[in-house]
Amino acid sequence: MPAVRPASKRKAPPEGFSDLEEDLLIFSNKMKDAQNAPNDNLPRHQAQWPIFQISHQRSRYIYELFYDKEAISRPLYEWLLKNGYADPMLIAKWKKQGYEKLCCLRCIQTKETNFNSTCICRVPKTVLKEDQDIQCVSCGCRGCFSSS
């Protein structure tokens, strides 16, 4: 009869996870705090902003460690994606030109918006009027178009 192994042991993360464990925990705690934060005096659409932002930060953290800094192994990277630590769809967009800094997937979906176009934050700064201060409704992004 096989011994009962703890759940954590069954899917042990690959080597290198312990390097990130603490920081991932910090992200998780932030996310919990954001979800539980009272949002009575916030406009409805703004309530979701912190959650989008933390999710973006965490995906960015893992993306940079793997692609930019080459500091984590592919098995670890894939394990992190599989376990929901990063958003593979968003990361896929970051590899495309002009989308290197994309804030969230919502902002490039044309169907949901009022004008059947992408979000204001996707408009290049050069097209905007000078000093026009923008902030998108879906995630609070102030502009994420990258030209290079």
Next chain:
Amino acid sequence: MLKSTYKPSAAALQPLLPGWTEHKAPTGHTYYYNAATKESTYKRPAAPFAPTAIAPQVNLSDPNIANAFLAQNAPQPSHQSSHRGGFGGERGGRGGFQPRPRPQPTDKPRSKVAIPGHEPWILVYTKLNRRFAYNPVKKASYWRIPEKLMPAILELDQARIRQKAIDETAPTVTTTGETTVPNRPGAAAPATTTEPHDYDSSEYEEVEVTDSEDDDPSRPKRQRTSDDPPSGPVEFTEADIAAQLAAMNADYNSYPSDSDQDEDDGPPPLSESDATALFHDLLTDLRINPYTPFATLLEQPTTADKLTSDLRYLVLATTRARKEAWETWSRARMQALKDERARQEKTDPRIGYLEFLQENATPKLYWPEFRRKYKKIDCMKDGGAAFGDKEREKLYREYIARVKTSVGERKGELKGLLAGQGARALNSATVVPEGVPAAVRADVRWVVLDRKTRDEFVEGYVRGLGPPPEDEGQGTREEEEAAEKAREERRKRERALEDRERAVAEEKRRQEKRLGFERARLREEERELEKAMVVDKKGLRGQLAGERMEE
């Protein structure tokens, strides 16, 4: 020798030549750049105030002339009989230099007086109690008084002393300063006539500061000055003198200083690379996890406190600079960890294999099943003669057997493994898990606990150990030399930081002292003002009383 450029030069008074712009190097130096010619220089390319204003450095590299400066920089005595400490006679080069204050860039003319009988020559006194002879026609200045002017200036000095004596006996007269010193050859002052006429004193020596053509030693300078034809009246303003003085100071400042004792230099700046290295040292010393995002470091109160309370945090002035330094450090550190792991796995194929077991082995699978399932995985393939299938099977069985035991038992076994390591391999400085020696990582006891439990346990264990042994005889000579060099460089930049902190503290003390003086003086003035007010009121009352009496 670039020290003198750290502080705003007196030449700042002069406008830059067209085409030149002023810039600040990251190290704090001011430098000048000409976009058209692509030239850059530390020396301010300023418009010459007068044809003679741009004096070449060569004049000042002459020890005699340099000494002349020193003599003038010494606090000016109230009269010429003071001992000059032999500055003027010092001909043996710069060996006899005394620590001296650099001429203040803020020096400016305070007063001037005509030299009787030698028009248009004037004697200019500066705020710092220096004085020089100035010929507004030639627009030439001389820190040392031309000989032909000496008798007249002596007269002036004697007159000044007499005036001072008169002022002292009549305290109601406010001190006038040199501006109003008249030439009073007739005034009697027996006390001062006994003073020796110290013609050899440097104060009266002629040194041409601002004229470049007069370098030829064969040509007697005195001749030249005495040949100057006095011409008609010339417009001469305070601004003229100020600019002239600025030119003289600029020359002085461009003179390479070999003295580190300048008091007014401000904190010695750290070089950019030293500052970055110090910041890197801080991150390393605090055992910052290189994988942690920079923003997280500053958000976590304990880490942020540790970082910001360290002097080395402030050697970089902006958060942006700190982030850049962190980025470099973190990348290098992560790369080093990666390399170290790769090296260890190469050293011993068992390390990689055991890690694979830790992730994938389960008591549900017997060895043949396990081998079949993972036969395509690298670490399951042939590892050479030293590590074949037999060895893999043995380790697999050992692993499965141990996994079935309690966590406490497994911890006990791991502790036994760790205890067998020497102080060089395992000590309080060991970074867990990457710093753990290969001998441990190649042992099955290393992988039988889940990583988190194990690393916490090992971390606790190494914290209880002593520091690494002093002698590092195990490395190669090159490694030792590199390590020693790194340590020496670190000591050096730490000293630079200490020096800077000391200078900053010193400057602060000085400023507080100055502030204290200022406040005291202000209080004094306020008291006097109050007194004056009281007197005025009394006077007024008296006057009113008088008026009433008249009525």
